Amino acid sequence: MLDLEKVSVDDIMVPRNEIIGIDINDDWKSIVRQLSHSPHGRIVLYRDSLDDAISMLRVREAWRLMSEKKEFTKETMLRAADEIYFIPEGTPLSTQLVKFQRNKKKVGLVVNEYGDIQGLVTVEDILEEIVGDFTTSMSPTLAEEVTPQNDGSVIIDGSANVREINKAFNWHLPEDDARTVNGVILEALEEIPIAGTRVRIGQYDIDILDVQDNMIKQVKVLPVKPLRERVSQSNAVGRVRRMPPPGATNGKLRFRLRHRHHRRANSTTVQRIAFLHNAQHVTRGNILRLHHPQSP
Numbered sequence: 001m002l003d004l005e006k007v008s009v010d011d012i013m014v015p016r017n018e019i020i021g022i023d024i025n026d027d028w029k030s031i032v033r034q035l036s037h038s039p040h041g042r043i044v045l046y047r048d049s050l051d052d053a054i055s056m057l058r059v060r061e062a063w064r065l066m067s068e069k070k071e072f073t074k075e076t077m078l079r080a081a082d083e084i085y086f087i088p089e090g091t092p093l094s095t096q097l098v099k100f101q102r103n104k105k106k107v108g109l110v111v112n113e114y115g116d117i118q119g120l121v122t123v124e125d126i127l128e129e130i131v132g133d134f135t136t137s138m139s140p141t142l143a144e145e146v147t148p149q150n151d152g153s154v155i156i157d158g159s160a161n162v163r164e165i166n167k168a169f170n171w172h173l174p175e176d177d178a179r180t181v182n183g184v185i186l187e188a189l190e191e192i193p194i195a196g197t198r199v200r201i202g203q204y205d206i207d208i209l210d211v212q213d214n215m216i217k218q219v220k221v222l223p224v225k226p227l228r229e230r231v232s233q234s235n236a237v238g239r240v241r242r243m244p245p246p247g248a249t250n251g252k253l254r255f256r257l258r259h260r261h262h263r264r265a266n267s268t269t270v271q272r273i274a275f276l277h278n279a280q281h282v283t284r285g286n287i288l289r290l291h292h293p294q295s296p
Contacts, residue, residue, distance in 0.1 A: 005092050005094055006092070007092065007093050007129065008089075008090050008091055008092055008093065009087055009089065009090075009091045009092075009093065009096050009110050009119075009121045010089050010090060010110065010118070010119070010179065011161075011163055011175075011179060012093070012121060012125050012126065012129050012161075012163075013110050013118070013119030013120060013121040013125070014119050014120045014121070014125075015118075015119050015159075015179070015180070016050065016117055016118055016119055018159065019044060019050060019117075019119070019120050020038070020040055020043060020044070021043060021044035021045065021046050021050055021053070022034050022035070022043055022044070022045055022046070022057075023046060023047065023048060024045050024046070024047055024054070024074065024078070025047060025048055028073075028074060031074070031077075032066070032072075035057075035059060035062045035063070035066070036063075036066075038059050040059060041058065041059055041060065042056050042057065042058055042059065042106075042107050042122075043056070043057050043059055044056060044057075044084075044109070044120070045057050045077075045078070045081055050117055051116060051117055053084050053109060053117060054078075054081075054084070055078065055081035055082060055083060055084060056081060056082045056083075056084055056085070056107060057077065057080065057081040057082070058080075058081075058082070061080050062077060062080065065077070065080060084108075084109055085103065085105045085107065085108040085109070086108060086109055086110075086111050087099075087108040087109065087110045087111070087121060088110075088111065088113075089110050089111065089112050089113075089118055091110075093126050093129065093130075096108075096121070096126060097123065097126050097127075100123045100126070105123075106122055106123045106124070107120065107121070107122045107123070108120070108121060108122075142160060142161070142164045142165070142168060145157040145159070145160040146160065146165070146168070149220070151222070152222060152223070153220050153221060153222035154169065154220070154221050154222075155209070155218060155219070155220050155221075156181055156218070156219055156220075156221055157181070157217065157218055158180065158181050158182035158185075158210075158215060158216035158217050158218060158219060159180050159181070159182060159215075159217075160180060160181050161179060161180060162174075162175045162178065162179060162180060162181055162183070162184050163175050163179070165181065171204070171223065172202060172203070173201065173202065173204060174187075174188075174201065174202070181216070181219060181221075182215055182216040182217075184201065185199055185201070185206060185208070185216055185219070186216070188201050192211065192214050192216075193208050193211065193216070194208070194211060195208055195209060195210055195211050196208065200224070203223055203224045204221055204222070204223055204224060205221070205222045205223075205224055206219050206220070206221050206222075207219060207220040207221075207222075
């Protein structure tokens with residue numbers, strides 16, 4: 001069952017780069033056009049940058065004003081907008097749900113200790129998180145971000161929420177240090193990979209399909225069967241066959257083993273580096289990387 005004390009607004013918020021807002025310094029015709037086509041119930045009004053958010057506008061109210069005969073101006077729009085409600089990052093969902101009710105608010109911007117905007121969260125997001133814990137259906141948003149394949153793998157947008165992915169597929173991707181699939185991979189690699197890279201995180205092989213603007217846009221995830229299960233299945237047909245990594249040739253495989261201290265205290269992992277003719281195969285803790293060099 002979902003523990004609202006352990007889950008915070010950070011885990012469910014719309015990240016900053018996905019917040020839809022309107023710059024009030026834009027041309028007025030452009031502002032009206034954005035309001036007319038907005039799919040959202042509320043929209044952030046800001047000046048030049050989202051960090052200078054000034055108010056939250058209910059789009060339906062803007063439509064009502066536009067439909068009236070009296071002139072709809074920028075001043076009218078700003079008077080109709082509501083004051084921004086700010087939420088400290090790390091606030092537990094249980095606490096924030098009570099605060100939404102107490103302050104009669106339905107949406108707020110999550111800020112860090114320096115006042116920088118980190119994301120947006122609504123009371124509907126919290127309720128959906130609670131209700132979703134008792135259902136097995138996939139949320140409409142997540143359904144647009146994942147595409148199951150016939151081979152058992154799943155193509156996933158890098159911006160997909162890793163907690164929702166874990167719940168939907170009963171997976172166990174790490175979710176302590178990152179909130180999106182993109183974040184999980186970057187946290188594991190500590191670098192921005194190129195398309196074509198394969199990463200193993202825990203029991204999941206992840207192929208990087210698309211990287212743009214320093215962000216992983218799309219990946220293909222295939223859960224790896226436990227070794228015991230693979231051996232059992234191989235014994236059923238008579239023998240175990242070891243398959244080379246993608247891109248590997250029949251060249252010699254040389255390993256160099258060394259112990260290194262993991263960044264977590266009091267733990268040691270073994271780093272194994274394998275050099276192949278056409279691929280570099282790196283195991284670091286429970287992370288497996290396959291780097292496929294581009295052709296010259």
